[in-house]
Amino acid sequence: MAEELILVERQARPGIAVLRLNRPADLNALNLELMTQLRDRLQELEQDADVRICVLTGNERAFAAGADIKQMAGRTAVDMWQIDQFAIWDGIRRFKKPLIAAVSGFALGGGCELAMLCDMIVASDTAQFGQPEIKIGVIPGAGGTQRLTRAIGKARAMELVMSGRFIDAVTAERWGLVNKIVPASTYLEEALRFAQPFAQMSPLALRAAKEAVNGAYENHLQEGLLQERRNFYLLFSSEDQKEGMAAFVEKRKPEWKGR
Numbered sequence: 001m002a003e004e005l006i007l008v009e010r011q012a013r014p015g016i017a018v019l020r021l022n023r024p025a026d027l028n029a030l031n032l033e034l035m036t037q038l039r040d041r042l043q044e045l046e047q048d049a050d051v052r053i054c055v056l057t058g059n060e061r062a063f064a065a066g067a068d069i070k071q072m073a074g075r076t077a078v079d080m081w082q083i084d085q086f087a088i089w090d091g092i093r094r095f096k097k098p099l100i101a102a103v104s105g106f107a108l109g110g111g112c113e114l115a116m117l118c119d120m121i122v123a124s125d126t127a128q129f130g131q132p133e134i135k136i137g138v139i140p141g142a143g144g145t146q147r148l149t150r151a152i153g154k155a156r157a158m159e160l161v162m163s164g165r166f167i168d169a170v171t172a173e174r175w176g177l178v179n180k181i182v183p184a185s186t187y188l189e190e191a192l193r194f195a196q197p198f199a200q201m202s203p204l205a206l207r208a209a210k211e212a213v214n215g216a217y218e219n220h221l222q223e224g225l226l227q228e229r230r231n232f233y234l235l236f237s238s239e240d241q242k243e244g245m246a247a248f249v250e251k252r253k254p255e256w257k258g259r
């Protein structure tokens with residue numbers, strides 16, 4: 001049986017699954033096998049109606065220290081093109097449920113890009129973010145130059161991408177890369193606490209919200225506005241919208257059906 005490079009706990013809290021990157025000896029370096037398993041586990045969780053939110057984490061020392069340099073080092077451009085690892089990354093990007101990164105320790109290179117591929121980031125006070133690819137003669141390849149620039153602005157992204165230097169959790173929060181800083185000793189617990197309110201919401205509305213915010217993030221404003229409007233209208237044909245608004249008017253808690 002293949003080594004389990006992603007450990008899944010389906011009901012870490014009601015409605016919340018935790019996926020743990022599991023190559024601790026290599027600081028969770030993201031090799032092809034790990035990324036494939038991550039995409040496959042997410043696809044399974046997408047079909048699981050009991051799971052509303054996923055939290056992606058590593059361990060206290062490292063979220064992930066980047067793509068696996070040892071695996072990549074000897075490859076040619078044609079090898080990279082044929083392996084097409086980015087198709088796997090695209091599969092993860094299309095995951096429809098909220099995905100929260102719980103980052104402790106290193107989130108570097110592909111590790112930082114993976115955290116940014118998530119919808120939100122909770123960082124332990126020991127977290128370090130960076131795009132050090134320049135130090136090994138390349139540049140970020142899994143969206144780092146794009147997502148980091150959108151998250152922290154051009155000047156700061158240029159500085160990090162061109163120097164390869166790391167920033168700590170406090171700087172990452174100040175620059176808008178992370179949502180919240182929590183103590184390292186309890187970081188996963190805190191991330192689950194952070195995730196809990198989202199698990200109370202209508203799964204349909206969460207999916208529409210994710211798609212719409214990503215519309216703003218990934219497309220031009222006009223395209224994003226249209227996408228937002230379309231999703232907004234669409235929700236008015238759902239039972240959850242009727243239930244949510246009725247519950248508000250009747251001053252009671254809504255019961256979501258996911259329809």
Ligand code: CO8
Pocket residue numbers: 025026027029030065066067068069070071085086106108109110111132133136139140141142
């Ligand atoms: N790849 C492979 N192995 C790694 C990686 C990595 N990225 N990072 C750490 N390791 C391994 C080390 O080789 C070491 O293994 P061993 O014990 O067998 O020698 C083990 O993890 C522990 O690491 P260190 O001994 O180096 O630990 P330190 O605490 O001294 O240093 C650092 C920690 C600073 C994180 C250091 O390990 C480091 O600099 N790592 C590399 C960081 C880096 O350059 N990341 C970017 C990689 S390139 C990339 O991510 C491009 C993404 C593009 C898209 C991906 C799709 C193809």
